[in-house]
Amino acid sequence: MCKSRYILLAACLTLTTALSADISVYLKNEQQNKKLATTTLDNREYVDIENLNPLLGSVTKLEHGDFRAHLYLFGEQFIFLPNSAYYSFKNEIHSMHYPSLASGEKFYLPANFILEQLPRHFPDNLSLKAKVLQVLRPKDKKVQRVILDPGHGGRDPGAVGKNGTREKDINLSVALKLKKFLEQELGLTVLMTRSDDRFVSLSDRTRFANDNRADVFISIHTNASQSRSARGLETYYLSTAMSSDARAVEALENDVVELYEGKGEKQKYDELAFILSDLSQTEHLENSNFLATFVHQNLVSGTKSCDRGIKQANFYVLRGTFMPSILIEMGFISNLDEEVLLKNGEYQERLARTVFEGVKRFKFRFDRSRTV
Numbered sequence: 001m002c003k004s005r006y007i008l009l010a011a012c013l014t015l016t017t018a019l020s021a022d023i024s025v026y027l028k029n030e031q032q033n034k035k036l037a038t039t040t041l042d043n044r045e046y047v048d049i050e051n052l053n054p055l056l057g058s059v060t061k062l063e064h065g066d067f068r069a070h071l072y073l074f075g076e077q078f079i080f081l082p083n084s085a086y087y088s089f090k091n092e093i094h095s096m097h098y099p100s101l102a103s104g105e106k107f108y109l110p111a112n113f114i115l116e117q118l119p120r121h122f123p124d125n126l127s128l129k130a131k132v133l134q135v136l137r138p139k140d141k142k143v144q145r146v147i148l149d150p151g152h153g154g155r156d157p158g159a160v161g162k163n164g165t166r167e168k169d170i171n172l173s174v175a176l177k178l179k180k181f182l183e184q185e186l187g188l189t190v191l192m193t194r195s196d197d198r199f200v201s202l203s204d205r206t207r208f209a210n211d212n213r214a215d216v217f218i219s220i221h222t223n224a225s226q227s228r229s230a231r232g233l234e235t236y237y238l239s240t241a242m243s244s245d246a247r248a249v250e251a252l253e254n255d256v257v258e259l260y261e262g263k264g265e266k267q268k269y270d271e272l273a274f275i276l277s278d279l280s281q282t283e284h285l286e287n288s289n290f291l292a293t294f295v296h297q298n299l300v301s302g303t304k305s306c307d308r309g310i311k312q313a314n315f316y317v318l319r320g321t322f323m324p325s326i327l328i329e330m331g332f333i334s335n336l337d338e339e340v341l342l343k344n345g346e347y348q349e350r351l352a353r354t355v356f357e358g359v360k361r362f363k364f365r366f367d368r369s370r371t372v
């Protein structure tokens with residue numbers, strides 16, 4: 001008894017020592033105190049580059065081929081090489097005295113780079129006062145607010161699998177996991193068209209997105225087919241041109257209007273939507289295409305699921321949105337194997353993780369294009 005308590009105490013002491021080296025951060029915009037975790041490597045304090053994102057509003061990209069790390073911060077890009085103290089910033093080479101380190105999937109920057117060099121590069125945004133890093137994030141146009149739209153809900157179960165799995169439950173579960181990643185790892189604001197099992201009409205979903213001036217809209221669904229062998233992933237963005245396959249999925253998702261919102265409603269959507277879609281989506285089409293591409297590539301490589309491609313279709317829920325928008329079909333609930341997978345918590349976690357990585361890649365590209 002006594003012995004185990006002693007060990008616990010010793011463990012606490014080690015933990016306290018480790019924590020005391022963390023960097024204190026004050027976020028001026030939010031008026032919040034935060035901690036930036038540090039790790040001791042080679043007897044020096046290092047920071048996992050990914051941990052900068054939620055605090056500084058930066059976005060990182062790691063190239064796995066040559067392990068280069070890109071950090072995009074306040075409209076500027078840094079490039080780091082592993083085991084090198086040199087980095088590039090505004091097309092010039094700088095030194096941070098100690099080398100960066102790469103280990104597995106992680107890339108570490110020396111803590112002194114965060115505390116000394118960064119404030120020198122951005123004197124208006126970063127300063128060190130009494131060992132606390134003060135951060136003032138500029139108000140610029142970048143991906144900051146994301147709407148997640150878990151399809152169906154309430155009286156509308158969506159597609160139902162042979163074993164009774166309901167699409168609405170899978171969609172919500174994956175969306176909640178994705179929300180957590182986006183908030184914790186990129187510091188984004190995530191709003192949900194529904195965060196529990198309730199019915200929300202398609203027009204209320206798009207209105208919610210537009211009223212909240214979101215930068216990205218992601219609708220999350222699971223697919224179904226008459227053919228039990230149909231399987232795999234599809235990602236859609238809005239267009240009036242489409243293949244017959246895409247038309248079938250579009251009909252499936254749009255039927256919600258007839259089934260659950262009442263007769264006559266569909267007519268209203270049709271008349272409204274074409275006027276709206278012309279105005280709203282054209283300027284976002286290119287970005288929607290990029291978002292669909294990044295998310296889809298990550299989904300396919302991360303889940304090893306069958307690739308059914310990136311498609312264009314005319315979904316009601318995407319038509320009225322004034323922002324880059326995509327709709328993901330994460331697999332076929334009508335396929336027995338995929339129904340089992342989709343119900344599995346770990347697989348849902350992987351789906352959420354891969355979509356997250358896609359959104360991150362999109363943010364990296366979008367934020368740069370907005371400030372260049």
Ligand SMILES: [Zn+2]
Pocket residue numbers: 151152158159167221222253
């Ligand atoms: Zn659906």
